[in-house]
Amino acid sequence: MKKITAIVRAEKLEVLKDALFAADVRGMTINQVQGCGAQHGWKEYVRGNELLVNTIPKVQFTLICADEHVDGIVEIICNAARTGAVGDGKIWVEPVEEVIRIRTGEHGPSAV
């Protein structure tokens, strides 16, 4: 079992959610996050005073899936979230030791 974390542009929230639902991926957790990578901040002005905003709002998706589904899901995320400009985001994959479904008490791949 693997955990896939994807940080994508905030405006890609709906697009990515729809693409995952279309591929029958139902379980996900979505956070609002702030951060930076290669994309630097931008300038805002309050009453003429310059502010440098160098952490940028993004959206983070977290999914748990079976090992064999990782590549497929990563491809879906990339296709939905890519714009080609700096700031598209990043995906990483981690191993998961155990997954339990709370309602039934199931362990392992069937709980995913």
Add this chain to the structure above:
Amino acid sequence: MSADNVHATKGERMYDTGSTTFMLICTMLVFLMTPGLAFFYGGLSRRKNVINTMLMCFGVIGLVGVLWIVAGWSLAYGGDGSNPFIGGFDQLLCLPVLNQVLQAAEGTATDGAVYPEIINIAFQMAFAMITAAIVTGSLAGRVKFGAMTAFLGIWLLVVYAPLAHMVWGGDGSFIGDIIGALDFAGGDVVHISSGLTGLILCLMLGRRRGFGMVSYRPHNVPFVALGAGLLWFGWFGFNGGSEFKADAVAALAILNTVTASAAGMVSWLAIERVRTGRPTLVGASTGLVAGLVVVTPGAGFVEPWAALVMGLIVSPVCYFAISHLKTKFGYDDALDAFGCHGIGGILGGVLTGLFCVPELSWTGKGGLFYTGDVSLLVSQILGIVVTVVIVLVLDLVIAAVVKALFHGSLRVDEADEALGLDASQHGESAYPSFSGLD
């Protein structure tokens, strides 16, 4: 219906019911300005300090409300007018009010009054409230709540009340009569005094921890606009009611109010477009408030085209003060009480010396533009200088006293400032269920 309308069989004059109603409504409008300011300042502050910022304005309503009845009204408007600097002690606790109500109930106007004079108590109270509330803007994010309350309570009685008397006390008053400076609705009494006090205190308190390093963003821009809108609405009572009559001059004051504020907004947006590329809502809100401030000393004295000019000029001046002077001199006037009210008030006072229509002037002296005579302009400048000196000296004294009462510091300690004043001073969360990073 004129105020000289004679109804009573005894030949005595009746109160002008139109003006009575008008002044009662203006009283309510001016009261609305202080909660409006709470939202204006609250939206500009950081999220962790929003309760503290707003409570300083709301709290002022309570503080001034009590002190005004007890002594403020008497010190500002009591006495017999013989003292140039202060009212008197004859109306403490507003004890004479009952007799005045009973007399007014008979319907006859005594001593030439247009409306029952007790209306002035609440009307002027509302002016005192907004003045004290404006001061709090310079100190956002680092002043001890108790110290701020103590300072403003003393300030109300020792600075505001005498200053109101000196400018508006009629014959014999030091600034209004002896110096001959004009202040229609409070550019001097309200805005210069509060803006300057904010500056003095912010210099004494020092800058916020992260000033110059951290970017302070307004945490709720819609609140800023809401506050500006409420201030705007209330200001019509502030300027219109300062004619103390429902007549054409009151109408002129209201017309000039909207003209100057609209010009102020447009001017600010234009500057933003030119200097930073994009117009902002905070900018529009600030520009309109600056326009309101600049027209305040001259609302019932100038022609509409002059109000337009005043509004167009004030925004570049305040913009420059806020974006350049503040950074250059490094004073942390957090929410720009000095930059907007202090500077706007000074500019308005001076421009009134240029544009005051002679026929409308309370002293008979007109502005330079109409008369070619500098004497009004000189009076305006002198009046401003005198106000600055009085306010400066008294502020330093009061601040020293309050500082001593509060363990030698008006400012919260570093840990409390970092945690946020809502948590450290009030133990209250503004938005407990909202998540997200500031």
